[in-house]
Amino acid sequence: RIHGLGWGVLVMALSTYPYVFLLSTESFSICGRRQLEACRCLGVGPWESFRRIALPMALPAIGAGIALMGMEVVNELGAVQLLGIPSLSAGILQAWQLEGNPAGAVGLALVTLIIVTGLLIGERKLRRRSRRWSEGLTGGESPNWTLTGTRALAAQALGFIPPFLSLGTPLIWACLNLDQLQTGLQPELLLLTLRSLGLALAAAGLALAAALLLAITKRWTTAPWLHSLTFLAGLGYAIPGAVLALALLIIGGPWQLSPILLLLWGYSDRFLAVAKGGLDAGLERMSPSLDEAASGLGCRWPDVLRRIHIPLLRGPLAVGALLVFVDTVKELPLTFALRPFDFDTLSVRVFQYASDERLAAALWPALMILGLGLIAAAALIPGLDHTTET
Structure with missing residues (x-):
């Protein structure tokens, strides 16, 4: 039976590892090429080159991915509830809606905020300790070490297992229940x-625009208050969706804001950290001499942004767009609380059907969420390779 903490750990690991992977x-695709080539010319092996060159230069991106994984696990609601695991998000909703205890809900929200603040502080310290500047986008291919025999089979198996478990499991489940798929299709x-x-x-568009503005402002401005503001802007991911929805209802009620506008506001605030983490890591790799050289040649800041930063940030922008898109498609608490009357989404409908144990009806919306994520990945991930060839 799929139930309990062990299954919850496995499910959350398979559903959140793309944060670190992407x-x-x-980061690995563009940084440290010349250094790796130098290591190869000096006779340094692949593992030692990875440990001494590639890994330190990718630590900011890896730290950002781990922080996003932690925040996603802390704020998870649907999966942990269906698996029977007590969680902070479920406790907040229960205290607020079922027990009528706002003080208890606020206390649990503060615990969540403290946990995620700790994750963000740790990620920033890791980024500061591992600051390395790379040459940006360079031509040519990265050094390759050809694997043969058991090493090649082991590498292929390690690369195949995670996507097989995360994508293959629901597809196999659907194939085993084809009769239910026919009866569960809804108009x-x-x-x-x-x-x-x-x-x-x-x-995705709103979150990327706000994240790019904050990341560039932080790079160009040394004011301590602005750095604190950009740090606080990334804490929106720490706020449970139900608490954020309540705050938006209180703020938007007097102004009579549209529920759709509140939803987009909530998505942008909640997933700003998802888009900003990759951009911050990308900017950390750029030497300040790039900005200084452009300014010395008479380029104004819009030209520097358009001709230098955005081309070098195409990879983080694509990854951020993909992650925000997928997170929005499967977001449940915020959508459930703020959606207009009779305005369900795929994630809301999956949760409703699964809670009622109507698995046949839940199959199609779940597969559509999977399909949207795969389409977005197929459209954006190839762009990571194109940026290395620019």
């Missing part, structure tokens, strides 16, 4: 998909 892949599935797609695209 950010670290983007409103297309409408639910379009709603989720529209919200995810809008949220």
Whole structure:
């Protein structure tokens, strides 16, 4: 039976490892090429080159991914509830809605905030200790070490197991329940998909724009208060979706803001850290001499942003867009609380059907969430390779 803490750890690991995988892949793909080539010319082996060159230069991106994983696990609601695991998010909702205890809900929210603040502080310290500047985007291919025999088989197996478990399991489950797929197909599935797609695209655009503004401002300004502001802006991911929804309802009520506008506001605030983490790590790799050289040649800051920073940040921008898009599609507490009347999304409908044990009806919305994520990945991940060839 799939139930309990052990299964919860496995499910959360398989659903959150892309945070580290995508950010670290983007970082490994562009940084330290010349250093690795120098190591190879000096006779340094692949493992030693990885430990001494590639890994230290990718630590900011890896730290950002681990921090995002931790925040996602702390704020998870749907999976842990279905697996019967007590969690902070579930406790906040129970204290607020079922027990009518706002003070208890606020106390649990503060505990969540402290945990995630600790994750962010640790990630920033790791980034500061591992600060390395790379040459940016360079031509040519990265040094390759050809694997043969058992090493090649082991590498292929390690690369195959995680996606097989995370993507293959639901597909195998669907294939074993084809009869239920035929009976569970609902006419409103297309409408639910379009709603989720529209919200995810809008949220990704807003979050990326805000994250880019904050990251560039932090790089160009040395004011301590501004650095503190950009740090606090990333704490939106620490606020449980239900608490953030309540705050937005209190703020937007007197102004009579549209529920859709509140939803987009909540998505942008909540997932700002997801987009900003990769951008901060990308900017950490850029030497300040790039900005100084451009300014010395008479370029104004819009030209520096357009001609230097954005081309060098194409990888982090693509990864941030993908992560925000996928997170928005599967976001549950915020959507559940703020959605207008009769405005369900795929994630809300999956949770409703699964809670009622209507697995046949939940299959199609769940597969559509998986499909949207795969389409977004297929559209954006190839861009990581193109940036290395620019």
